[in-house]
Amino acid sequence: MSVIETSITWYYACNTTDVPTNGGVCVKLADEQIALYYFARRNEWYATQNMCPHRQQMALSRGMTGTVKDEPKVACPFHKKTFSLLDGRCISDDAESSITVYPVKVIDERVYIGINAAFMEV
Amino acid sequence: MKVIVIGNGMVGYKFCEKLRSIADTGIELIVFGEEPRPAYDRVHLTSYLDGKTAEDLLLADLQWYQDNNIILHTGDPVTRIDRHRKTVHTLDGKAETYDYLVLATGSAAFVPPIPGIDKKGVFVYRTIEDLDAIRAYAANATSGIVIGGGLLGLEAAKALLDLKVPESFVVEFSSRLMPRQIDEQGSAILENKLKELGINILTNRNSSEVLGENEVTGLAFTDGSSVSADMIIVSAGIKPRDELALQAGLTLGPRGGIVVNDQMQTSDPEIFAIGECALHRQMIYGLVAPGYEMAAVAAATIMGEEKAFTGFDMSTKLKLIGVDVASFGDPFPLPHTCHSIVFEDRFAGVYKRLNITQDGARLLGGILIGDAADYNMLLQTTKNSLPLPANPSELLTGAKKDGDANSAAVTGLPDDAVICSCESVSKGRICGAVTAGLETFDDVKKATKAGSCCGGCAPMVKDLITATMKAEGRYIRNVICEHFAYSRQEMLDLIKVKALRSFDEVIDAYGQGDGCEICKPVVASILASLWNELILDKGNDTAQDSNDRYLANIQKGGTYSVVPRIPGGEITPEKLIVIGQVATKYNLYTKITGGQRIDLFGAHLSDLPYIWEELIAAGFESGHAYGKALRTVKSCVGSTWCRFGLHDSVSFAIRIEERYRGLRAPHKIKSAVSGCIRECAEAQSKDFGIIATEKGWNLYVCGNGGSKPQHAKLLASDIDSETCIKYIDRFLMFYIKTADPLTRTATWLNKLEGGMDYLHNVVVNDSLGIAAELEAAMQTLVDNYKCEWKEVVESPELRKRFSHFINAPEEKDPTVKFEKMRDQKRAAEWK
Ligand code: SRM
Ligand SMILES: Cc1cc2nc3c(=O)[nH]c(=O)nc-3n(C[C@H](O)[C@H](O)[C@H](O)COP(=O)(O)OP(=O)(O)OC[C@H]3O[C@@H](n4cnc5c(N)ncnc54)[C@H](O)[C@@H]3O)c2cc1C
Ligand code: SF4
Ligand code: FES
Numbered sequence: 001m002s003v004i005e006t007s008i009t010w011y012y013a014c015n016t017t018d019v020p021t022n023g024g025v026c027v028k029l030a031d032e033q034i035a036l037y038y039f040a041r042r043n044e045w046y047a048t049q050n051m052c053p054h055r056q057q058m059a060l061s062r063g064m065t066g067t068v069k070d071e072p073k074v075a076c077p078f079h080k081k082t083f084s085l086l087d088g089r090c091i092s093d094d095a096e097s098s099i100t101v102y103p104v105k106v107i108d109e110r111v112y113i114g115i116n117a118a119f120m121e122v
Numbered sequence: 123m124k125v126i127v128i129g130n131g132m133v134g135y136k137f138c139e140k141l142r143s144i145a146d147t148g149i150e151l152i153v154f155g156e157e158p159r160p161a162y163d164r165v166h167l168t169s170y171l172d173g174k175t176a177e178d179l180l181l182a183d184l185q186w187y188q189d190n191n192i193i194l195h196t197g198d199p200v201t202r203i204d205r206h207r208k209t210v211h212t213l214d215g216k217a218e219t220y221d222y223l224v225l226a227t228g229s230a231a232f233v234p235p236i237p238g239i240d241k242k243g244v245f246v247y248r249t250i251e252d253l254d255a256i257r258a259y260a261a262n263a264t265s266g267i268v269i270g271g272g273l274l275g276l277e278a279a280k281a282l283l284d285l286k287v288p289e290s291f292v293v294e295f296s297s298r299l300m301p302r303q304i305d306e307q308g309s310a311i312l313e314n315k316l317k318e319l320g321i322n323i324l325t326n327r328n329s330s331e332v333l334g335e336n337e338v339t340g341l342a343f344t345d346g347s348s349v350s351a352d353m354i355i356v357s358a359g360i361k362p363r364d365e366l367a368l369q370a371g372l373t374l375g376p377r378g379g380i381v382v383n384d385q386m387q388t389s390d391p392e393i394f395a396i397g398e399c400a401l402h403r404q405m406i407y408g409l410v411a412p413g414y415e416m417a418a419v420a421a422a423t424i425m426g427e428e429k430a431f432t433g434f435d436m437s438t439k440l441k442l443i444g445v446d447v448a449s450f451g452d453p454f455p456l457p458h459t460c461h462s463i464v465f466e467d468r469f470a471g472v473y474k475r476l477n478i479t480q481d482g483a484r485l486l487g488g489i490l491i492g493d494a495a496d497y498n499m500l501l502q503t504t505k506n507s508l509p510l511p512a513n514p515s516e517l518l519t520g521a522k523k524d525g526d527a528n529s530a531a532v533t534g535l536p537d538d539a540v541i542c543s544c545e546s547v548s549k550g551r552i553c554g555a556v557t558a559g560l561e562t563f564d565d566v567k568k569a570t571k572a573g574s575c576c577g578g579c580a581p582m583v584k585d586l587i588t589a590t591m592k593a594e595g596r597y598i599r600n601v602i603c604e605h606f607a608y609s610r611q612e613m614l615d616l617i618k619v620k621a622l623r624s625f626d627e628v629i630d631a632y633g634q635g636d637g638c639e640i641c642k643p644v645v646a647s648i649l650a651s652l653w654n655e656l657i658l659d660k661g662n663d664t665a666q667d668s669n670d671r672y673l674a675n676i677q678k679g680g681t682y683s684v685v686p687r688i689p690g691g692e693i694t695p696e697k698l699i700v701i702g703q704v705a706t707k708y709n710l711y712t713k714i715t716g717g718q719r720i721d722l723f724g725a726h727l728s729d730l731p732y733i734w735e736e737l738i739a740a741g742f743e744s745g746h747a748y749g750k751a752l753r754t755v756k757s758c759v760g761s762t763w764c765r766f767g768l769h770d771s772v773s774f775a776i777r778i779e780e781r782y783r784g785l786r787a788p789h790k791i792k793s794a795v796s797g798c799i800r801e802c803a804e805a806q807s808k809d810f811g812i813i814a815t816e817k818g819w820n821l822y823v824c825g826n827g828g829s830k831p832q833h834a835k836l837l838a839s840d841i842d843s844e845t846c847i848k849y850i851d852r853f854l855m856f857y858i859k860t861a862d863p864l865t866r867t868a869t870w871l872n873k874l875e876g877g878m879d880y881l882h883n884v885v886v887n888d889s890l891g892i893a894a895e896l897e898a899a900m901q902t903l904v905d906n907y908k909c910e911w912k913e914v915v916e917s918p919e920l921r922k923r924f925s926h927f928i929n930a931p932e933e934k935d936p937t938v939k940f941e942k943m944r945d946q947k948r949a950a951e952w953k
Binding site: 013023026042055080095 | 669928
């Protein structure tokens with residue numbers, strides 16, 4: 001984890017109270033759309049790309065969070081494909097592309113999303 | 123070892139899959155395909171005109187070939203085989219040597235040599251490119267002809283229908299449609315159905331000339347008659363692609379086809395031929411299942427295993443333009459060898475013919491049209507020579523059998539009975555997988571591949587899973603998912619007893635883990651059905667399906683639709699104007715729905731509260747089009763205007779709709795009220811429908827439109843309005859209490875033990891003694907009703923949830939794109 005942290009920049013996204021418990025919101029960072037989820041039941045935060053790769057819909061922040069065998073996941077509201085919040089792979093369909101996941105940290109009720117600096121410049 | 127496959131069609135692809143599943147390393151595998159893309163599902167080709175994309179149809183994407191270490195050259199046909207040097211040469215100039223060569227070149231459409239057949243506007247129907255060309259041309263066509271009334275011809279006719287070509291004809295040389303599969307009587311039923319859809323059928327016609335200068339204008343027949351049309355699709359049969367084999371000097375059949383033995387070897391034992399190009403014992407198989415079996419045999423033979431192809435059952439079950447057509451075993455045995463039992467219902471469009479041995483002991487084959495629900499069982503009975511019931515005509519009414527009789531029949535099959543013929547999976551393998559611990563259809567499908575191709579065997583696989591689990595004494599629990607070991611009905615009772623109000627309380631009390639997209643909406647729906655509180659309260663918002671969470675249906679591109687309630691379909695001119703104004707202001711596409719109201723599409727998430735604020739101010743309420751809830755109560759105009767009307771159906775529909783609005787249920791509920799037996803409101807297709815009689819109302823229940831339409835059944839006749847409402851209260855609450863998640867009333871009734879008699883007893887005769895309780899429960903829900911959009915609009919806290927960016931609430935999603943269409947907008951096409 002520490003290795004990754006050195007190469008990424010942390011961006012302020014929103015306050016903890018802005019995110020519905022066990023749900024998601026969409027955060028705009030530069031021109032990117034990032035889905036941020038608050039797993040209240042586990043007190044865990046996750047972030048992924050907002051776009052669902054299946055039909056390229058900006059939708060994952062409006063998806064439903066849950067777990068499968070204790071692995072946190074999000075289900076796309078369009079056709080219910082599910083993606084792991086840990087590594088971004090599509091759980092329900094081996095043939096579907098993975099999504100990008102981002103690290104999240106919370107400091108004093110403020111939520112930050114970690115982005116690879118190179119990525120943000122593009 | 124190096125294997126080259128020529129042809130990347132359905133069978134060529136299956137060969138690769140089979141070879142890799144037997145031996146995954148060490149063997150080089152190179153595939154040359156002439157078409158520009160990897161193998162796709164030709165069987166469902168027509169769905170390309172009906173919403174599927176070329177990508178949807180792919181059998182596997184390029185990644186799959188990479189992952190399996192297969193080198194695929196698309197768009198590069200092999201032009202020459204040099205058997206001495208064991209080398210193939212391609213159009214692009216590639217040359218590649220082989221140890222074994224597999225020809226899977228399929229077939230081409232057979233185009234009869236009719237004068238003028240090369241005119242512009244004549245097409246064949248085999249590849250995605252053919253369909254693209256047909257689609258482009260059909261845009262300007264007012265009529266089209268399909269030459270050939272067989273399976274492929276009818277697929278092409280469906281295409282003309284999908285493409286909205288206003289007039290179409292199917293021309294068939296023989297005296298009936300699908301002459302290889304069905305008989306005259308069956309064809310007559312099919313013809314009727316097709317005519318209803320606007321497809322004209324011309325049998326006994328021999329085409330003599332394609333009319334027109336350069337472009338098609340019509341088709342003339344040898345009997346002197348002719349038909350005019352702007353385009354022609356030729357689907358008169360197939361011609362094996364054996365040109366390469368001919369060049370290479372392999373033995374061909376007298377009428378084409380590459381001759382193969384039982385191991386699929388051609389006259390050169392190092393060259394194999396499989397699929398539609400292969401001629402096996404004088405047979406070309408024009409279906410995919412035998413091709414798959416050939417692929418398995420060729421792969422096994424190359425790997426030194428013993429396996430033989432000894433012919434294949436040509437039984438088929440298809441859905442042609444929405445009509446089930448099946449033919450199995452021997453559909454037309456010689457008359458003196460058998461008895462035939464025939465059932466025909468011209469009105470319903472059902473025809474069934476069963477051919478039974480003289481002694482009545484065995485089933486030889488048959489034909490099913492309009493209702494092929496029993497196909498699998500009858501096919502198995504034929505193939506396995508199962509004993510017939512004393513009165514074989516019971517087989518014809520088999521569809522009405524209850525579940526137990528059906529599973530008894532499945533368990534009677536021998537272990538080697540092939541259940542999934544596409545993937546040749548036997549009953550033994552399916553049951554074995556269940557014995558090994560699998561319990562769900564999806565798991566069994568993954569493990570055995572049964573049901574993964576055409577899906578026709580899925581009901582039987584499910585029956586086998588249930589039967590095996592029962593036989594092993596494993597409790598078949600209808601559990602919701604890994605988080606709750608209870609059925610929906612059990613959950614409802616538990617939540618009610620403990621008076622739980624939120625998803626978190628429920629999972630803490632009765633579940634494990636954190637929930638998922640399956641159990642959350644189920645629990646949220648139960649909570650709403652029990653208490654009818656605002657569904658976005660108590661942290662339950664994120665347990666709702668996305669549509670319920672945003673109180674609107676999400677549509678292509680991520681915008682939402684807005685459907686205000688218009689009870690009974692009655693609306694004042696003033697309210698119509700408001701809808702128009704709101705739609706103009708927020709740039710929404712408007713459409714009259716099939717449920718007698720108006721849908722406004724293309725609303726940005728952040729506009730939703732503003733749109734509803736204006737609608738509510740004008741007296742509208744949520745229409746719950748997004749919820750598993752009461753949708754519409756349709757009405758016909760009734761006695762206030764109609765000269766036949768017996769009662770005021772509009773007033774009663776409004777009363778019913780206002781009573782049950784907002785009611786959350788396991789699935790959506792729809793209703794209708796008709797003012798007389800002419801039934802203009804289509805009440806008999808609804809979850810509950812009411813029809814006026816001289817003496818009162820007839821109440822029908824458990825009807826369904828959708829993909830499996832079912833007529834509603836009569837629950838009570840000639841009842842007054844109060845009794846009618848009382849029965850509906852009981853009926854709905856009983857349904858809500860006992861149904862599985864996402865089960866419409868029709869499916870619920872089909873699974874209810876005791877069926878309609880039982881339901882009638884519970885609702886009308888109060889056989890369970892719960893009528894008063896059900897009525898009281900309904901009254902609580904009715905009293906608790908509030909318009910949920912009104913509550914959102916009035917709450918700043920809730921309104922905040924309706925923005926796309928949490929850190930830029932005033933900005934809309936910039937990726938949302940619209941296109942223009944007929945003076946309005948539409949969602950941009952997605953990929
Ligand atoms: C708008 C409308 C089509 C139209 O332009 O006319 C429509 C649109 C949709 N229908 Fe429908 N159905 C519409 C009338 C119907 C009808 C006709 C009727 O109600 O008289 C039927 C057949 C009758 C029936 O339900 O038994 C119908 C059978 C379905 C089904 C299949 C249900 C089934 O039991 O098989 C679905 C899928 C589902 O619910 O799971 C569905 C689902 C849908 C969804 C919700 C699909 C989706 O998830 O996006 C569409 C939502 C559009 C939207 O955002 O509003 N729609 N749908 C109609 C809205 C009626 C209304 O005013 O509320
Ligand atoms: C509209 C339609 C509906 C159908 N419906 C059904 C159905 O309901 N049920 C059913 O069982 N069957 C159905 N079929 C038939 C089924 O699609 C075929 O049986 C199956 O596709 C045969 O597979 P194949 O691999 O032998 O041939 P194909 O799928 O035709 O594949 C052959 C491939 O080889 C390529 N090729 C040919 N020559 C060369 C060369 N020299 N070099 C490189 N490549 C070459 C071709 O371009 C083609 O891509 C339908 C067919 C059509 C067209
Ligand atoms: S509106 Fe209904 S029938 Fe039409 S595409 Fe949507 S779900 Fe299918
Ligand atoms: S768009 Fe996400 S599952 Fe289809």
